[in-house]
Amino acid sequence: MARDYSRTSRIADQLQRELAQLIQFEVKDPRLGMVTVSHVKVSKDLGFADVYITVLPLNGKDEAEAIVDSLKVLNNAAGFLRGELCRNVKLRVMPQLRFHFDETIERGRHLHHLIEAAIRKENQSSDNGTDEE
Structure with a gap:
């Protein structure tokens, strides 16, 4: 301890x-x-x-x-x-x-932007997928 x-x-x-x-x-x-x-x-x-x-x-x-x-x-x-x-x-x-x-703050900010971009892309692809059905 x-x-x-x-x-x-x-x-x-x-x-x-x-x-x-x-x-x-x-x-x-x-x-x-x-x-x-x-x-x-x-x-x-x-x-x-x-x-x-x-x-x-x-x-x-x-x-x-x-x-x-x-x-x-x-x-x-x-x-x-x-x-x-x-x-x-x-x-x-x-x-x-x-x-x-x-550099950890900058690295965290960069990872946050990457995650946001991936979520936006996923949302756009799921929106496009529901329009086709």
Whole structure:
């Protein structure tokens, strides 16, 4: 039962909460869009923390451009964010931060569109089949 929620999972949840606050209130870069920290995955040895984010583009930017700019800003600010995390989270070793774009939202949106298209096609074929009878 104690294995269900491991130490690395608890640390990842704490880092996710802290990073969301830090990115929102401390990182002041105009290239940064609205960033949501969707998931943090911490390695077993606490050497690295992979931070997965989603980005909502601001200022009329293209989504792909906003993602690239936000990842650049966050990877450049990783040292600052890690220092702030050291002050807020009491760990002997603070993991190195690596930021990645979370593609699961986009993948889910794509699958949703495919399912909707299949349902529309099925409905159209069943409508055509009942007209012939």
